Amino acid sequence: MSAPTPGPSHRSISNIRSGAANLPHPGPSSPRTPARGIASTFGSPSSLRVEEETVIIEIGARFIRVGFAGDHAPKAVLCSGPEEQRRAGDFRSWVSQSGDREHPKEQPSRAEWTRDYEIWASDLRDSDVSLVQDKIDRALREAFNRHLLIDSRPRRMSLVLPSMIPLPLVSATLDTLFNRFQALTVSLVSAPVMSAVAAGVRSAIVVDLGWAETVVTSVDEYRETRQTRSVRAGKMLINEVLSLLADLQSDQPGHQPRQREEEEEEEEEEEETQEKQQHEEHQPARPFLSFEECEDVTCRMVWCRQVAEMQTAGDAGRLSTVQEHEEAPDEPSDPQDDPAHLVRIPLDSCNPPGVVEVPFQRLSEPCENTFMAAQYDKTSFDDNELPIPQLVYQHLLSLPIDGRAACMSRILFTGGCSNIPGLRQRLFDELCLMVRNQGWDPVRGKGAEQVKRGVAKAGVTQRAAGGYDGVLRGATSPDPEKDSVEQLLEKTRKNVVDGGVQGKLRAVRTLGAWSGGSMVGHLRAMAVATLDRDLWLQQGVHGASKPGEVDLKAQQRQSLSHGSLLRGASSASTAWTLGAWGVV
Amino acid sequence: MAPLTPYTYIQCPCSDTSFSPSGAPTSDDKTEPEDDDRTFDPRAPRANYSLYPLEYLLYCEDCHQIRCPRCVNEEIVTYYCPSCLFEVPSSNLKTEGNRCTRSCFQCPICIGPLVVTSLEAPPEPTLLAADNTAQPTGPYVLTCSYCNWSSTEIGIQFDKPNGIYQQLAKMSNGGKPRLTAKEFRERSRKEKEGDPESPSSPLTNSDVDAELQFSQLKAFYQSQLNETNPQAAAGLGSLADLGISSPGSLSRIMSMYTGAGHGASHKQSRGRLPVMREARTLDEGFQEADLDDSALIEKLRASAFEDTASTDQRLAQQPSLPSHHPLLFVDDLRPIPYLLRTKRSKRCPVCRHIISKPESKISNPRFRIRLIAGSYIPTITVRPFHAPESHNVPSGLRPPVPAELWLAPHRASQYVLTFQNPIFEPVKVTLAAPAATPGRFASTVTVLCPQFDISANTDMWDDALKEEGEVQLQLQRRRAGEDGGPAQPEPGKIWERGRNWVSIVVEVVPASLRLDGLPPGPGGEEPDRSPLKEDEDVLEIPMFVRVEWEADTRDDVGSSTTTRDNKEAREKRELAYWCVLGLGRIARG
Known part of the structure; x- marks a missing residue:
């Protein structure tokens, strides 16, 4: 209905706006009643709306969240573990576990340990996509039947997905939704953008401390601009916790690891020696604990140390340039004084069951090793395993200067691991430290230092110096050379972020991607990709007409045209897109 | 692990056909040779999603097809609270959500039901009437009668004994009131005005x-x-x-x-x-x-492992918790309002006929229509084959049964499969089972009689009315064998036959579970020697069952007279599906 207005910032929002304006009026030329402020004056309009609610589904690596648009939280949060994958009518999880105490379940190898608990993994080489479909199908059925209490009438759905999810998985999910659940339309929205929406900001850097990967996404005016990732995330954390518990268990005098081994050897004596050797080869590679229990311990007891505890006192004072008040409360609470403080953790799934006494101090180690890895040299990391503060820093560094200015003051921490007490603070402080020490200068090393020193002495350019000592100036100082387009953009941008904080590190609270999706679904905003049932059933994923590379301009235009101009004429329109999720 | 009782699962045919992935072009290249040649592998991870016990399955009379919970369309008849059994109108559901908004709560610790009790000591029961009639007065708390949890542990008390849901919604843990959007606006306005x-x-x-x-x-x-x-x-x-x-x-x-x-x-x-x-x-x-979690960490330090909420407890919570920080401690938990439940009627997705319809009254557990598969397809039961004479031995002298349920590797053992025909037509059953079970440990399977007829499910008294001698004779002949020695199951012959049932014998030779004995793969590659997975020691036989029968073309009662006259109008029907017979665990060693 509205042509895209010039200027990049308008485009995306015009989507939302026009979508919201258009949806109740499907015909492209139907006269419109002007929107009045009634809704906001008299509270939520959800009670006024009689039509069916949109179902919002967020699928992550471990959890599926399902609920209705307009709710602040999902109605159902489901995970998919081996218990959920049992056959119908297999009630063994309800049978008393006493029989299993004597013969505890053997744990699978460490590589497979976590796999049963994932809904999907990005590595599709040896995973079965139709199994993923089955899992999603069962979880959604459970959610719809038990939690949402809806029947199998066709309805609108909105799917919140990470934007880098492999296309076969997207396609499998959509197949499930269209074939099994009679979805009328499915809107695809990207999780980081939704996190930004749920924080009330337009630009942000979203740090998703997820399961398989930590994904850092910068969102600029509701568009994802860049994404970097690291394997330092929940999966690694749980493995670290496992190693810690294994260490402690074998160290503990109360626990008899010797005896355990003897028992095993006794059991194996009847077997042939060959198998015994083989069995022992497997032994160290296998976790001694069930995944559930290890995850339980991780969620319950793991915490994160603070920068103040890691640094000398002098550093905290100098941090004042960034955010002093963030640091202050940590100093008095120096908790490292009591190394003897033990936490007794009962472990049931190991053989034999027992209690492990863990020094409270050591419970912060897994977190430390997973997300910071401070013991290693910064240059020793591979690209996919950068510690999180460094990952965020490099991400910010790689952003254009305006984007960085906007994003750095809108840091959103989401994902399961952000619930670890102290982790967000720690990451934030590490980032502050990094910025303070290094500035926004990608060049590092001795040579660079010398050159810079020389340059600074000579005082040739202000810019180099700015990059060297003043972070904030570097981020906000306008680019010296300007063309007309730049100026226009500058003008709009000034209006947009008018009054918004820039160039200062700041973390913002977000309600999470699901809530953002719920908000967007509630406001009837237009998603980048909205798929129609008929078209999907006809064409499948091969019908997606977008070129592979993400050409934002074309994409916006196309989705806009599809969304607002060709709406209602869906049978005629063959152009639809999966947006950022690509094409075959 | 206890040896398991033999079981039967049925794969709903819907999982084969209707769910072909449209978006996986690569899967076409590496598919198994032909659909018909493919043996169903009960151990494949996907099998768990398509196998159902017979009791879970429905049957569409018009499509003549099994319908599993995945391939029916559902319509909700009523919503009700499982605790107070109150019916909730669907309009309330939209505004008030999917949980009981009366006073039904589950304990956050043990999910037992919570009751509202007064904190005041109850009046002495020995006192006489005048005092006793007085109602207990507040404050009230929710208590769990199973684990003795009480809402005082999270600092919540109520003024009134009813409408707990509304009262609870206004409080956060610790008793601090929660601001609503209106109150917030009010306060912020006041603040601005000074x-x-x-x-x-x-x-x-x-x-x-x-x-x-x-x-x-x-x-x-x-x-x-x-x-x-x-x-x-x-x-x-x-x-x-x-x-x-x-x-x-x-x-x-x-x-x-x-x-x-x-x-x-x-x-x-x-x-x-x-x-x-x-x-x-x-x-x-x-x-x-x-970002400042130092208070949280301090609290964590001071608390024991038991003070933190377990994963189960956290998952049982309502996802929309009014807590500010992540749910970590037991005292962050809140009473869980009961999830409402629904009664649903089910329709066949193809012909839209209703195949299950419950009574709409909540207290009535009956169904108006319920076409369960068990009354249309043969029931298969499995039991270990005992030597026939054991029937005559007093039970105390029989060998202990559990010992037999462990299957010894490399030793042939026999199982009796009994097929019971529920329909009023004679059916012809054809069985097909792979010679070796799929999976790493291939046990050999021999179905001694893969094809047989079962007579119709006639009146129950027919059995009794038939000449007893004939039946007895038939059984005895089979059991006693021709030479007078103990009967042996013979290939190609039915073991036992009754009014509407037939028993046949299946012989299995369980494979050894030893990892070093695994044969190399087809290309000569190294076999998978990873340790036993859960349930991998269970001997499960995939078996393709084909049932054929002749039926009247019209099932309507009204037209039955005409069709009976016209015998040619009978049509041939068939139903084919995979089922899985779980026989028992193979002994290790």
Whole structure:
């Protein structure tokens, strides 16, 4: 209905706006009643709306969240573990576990340990996509039947997905939704953008401390601009916790690891020696604990140390340039004084069951090793395993200067691991430290230092110096050379972020991607990709007409045209897109 | 692990056909040779999703097809609370959510039901009437009669014994009241005006929980949309400027009067700016993150492992918790309002016929229509084959049964499969089972009689009315064998036959579970020697069952007379499906 207005910032929002304006009026030329402020004056309009609610589904690596648009939280949060994958009518999880105490379940190898608990993994080489479909199908059925209490009438759905999810998985999910659940339309929205929406900001850097990967996404005016990732995330954390518990268990005098081994050897004596050797080869590679229990311990007891505890006192004072008040409360609470403080953790799934006494101090180690890895040299990391503060820093560094200015003051921490007490603070402080020490200068090393020193002495350019000592100036100082387009953009941008904080590190609270999706679904905003049932059933994923590379301009235009101009004429329109999720 | 009792699962045919992935082009290249040649592998991870016990399956009479829970369309008949059995109208569901809004709660610790009790000591029961009639007075708490949890542990007490849900919704743990959006607006207005009677400290982040923040954000976005909306029309602005009657300009004019949000006026003065801004203040739903978790860590340090909430407890909680920080401790948990339940009627997705319809009254557990598969397809039961004479031995002298249920590797053992025909037509059953079970440990399977007929399910008394001698004779002949020695199952012969049932014998030779004995793969590659997975020691036989029978073309009662006259009108029906027979665990060693 509205042509895209010039200027990049308008485009995306015009989507939302026009979508919201258009949806109740499907015909492209139907006269419109002007929107009045009634809704906001008299509270939520959800009670006024009689039509069916949109179902919002967020699928992550471990959890599926399902609920209705307009709710602040999902109605159902489901995970998919081996218990959920049992056959119908297999009630063994309800049978008393006493029989299993004597013969505890053997744990699978460490590589497979976590796999049963994932809904999907990005590595599709040896995973079965139709199994993923089955899992999603069962979880959604459970959610719809038990939690949402809806029947199998066709309805609108909105799917919140990470934007880098492999296309076969997207396609499998959509197949499930269209074939099994009679979805009328499915809107695809990207999780980081939704996190930004749920924080009330337009630009942000979203740090998703997820399961398989930590994904850092910068969102600029509701568009994802860049994404970097690291394997330092929940999966690694749980493995670290496992190693810690294994260490402690074998160290503990109360626990008899010797005896355990003897028992095993006794059991194996009847077997042939060959198998015994083989069995022992497997032994160290296998976790001694069930995944559930290890995850339980991780969620319950793991915490994160603070920068103040890691640094000398002098550093905290100098941090004042960034955010002093963030640091202050940590100093008095120096908790490292009591190394003897033990936490007794009962472990049931190991053989034999027992209690492990863990020094409270050591419970912060897994977190430390997973997300910071401070013991290693910064240059020793591979690209996919950068510690999180460094990952965020490099991400910010790689952003254009305006984007960085906007994003750095809108840091959103989401994902399961952000619930670890102290982790967000720690990451934030590490980032502050990094910025303070290094500035926004990608060049590092001795040579660079010398050159810079020389340059600074000579005082040739202000810019180099700015990059060297003043972070904030570097981020906000306008680019010296300007063309007309730049100026226009500058003008709009000034209006947009008018009054918004820039160039200062700041973390913002977000309600999470699901809530953002719920908000967007509630406001009837237009998603980048909205798929129609008929078209999907006809064409499948091969019908997606977008070129592979993400050409934002074309994409916006196309989705806009599809969304607002060709709406209602869906049978005629063959152009639809999966947006950022690509094409075959 | 206990040896398991033999079981039967049936694979719903829907999982084969209707679910072909359209978006996986690569899967076509590496598919198994032919659909018909493919043996169903009960151990494949996908099998768990398509196998159902017979009791779970329904049957569509019109399509003559099995319907599993995955391939039916459902319609909700009623919503009700499983605790108080009150019916909830569907309109309430929209406004009040999917949980019981009366006083039904589950214990957050043990999910037992909670009851409302008064904190006041109950009056002495020995006292006489006048005092006893007095109702107990508040404050009230929720207590769990199973684990003795009480809501005082999370600092929550109630003034009234009813309407607990509403009272609870207004409180956060610790008894601190939760602000609603309205109260928040009220307070922030007072603050701005500098109202001296503003009672409490200025509003902070901690006053705004997720629900409030969401509603504030929602209001903010809505006001932004309304503000920017008129100018959205200005995208077509050149057209809209034509006259006041055009909706675009009308809405613009409207917005001048109604768009009284924050900063609307100065935006207007700056010229057209069709951009939504971001939220900035607390009452717009913007919050700087409260990163400081030191109090949380301190609390964690001071508490024992048991003070933290377990994964199960956390997952059982309502996902929309009004807590500010992640749920970590037991005292962050809240009573769980009961999830409502539904009664659903089910339809065949193909022909739309109702195949299951419950009574709409909640207290009535009966069904008006329920076409369970068990009354249409043969029931298969499995039991270990005992030597026939054991029937005559007193039970005390029989060998202990559990010992036999462990299957010894490399030793042939026999099982009796009994097929019972539920329909009133004779059926012809054809069985097919792979010679070796799929999976790493291939046991050999021999179905001694893969094809047989079962007579119709006639009146139950027919058995008795038949000459007993004939039946007995038949059984005895089979059992006693021709040479008078103990009967042996013979290939190609039925073991036992009754009125509407037939037993056959299946012989299995379980494989050894030893990992070193695994044969190399087809290409000569190294076999998978990873340790035994769960249930991999269970001997499961996939078996393809084909049932054929002749039936009247019309099942209607009214037309049955005409068809009976016309014998040619009978049509042949068949039903084919995979089923899985679980025989028992193979002994290790």
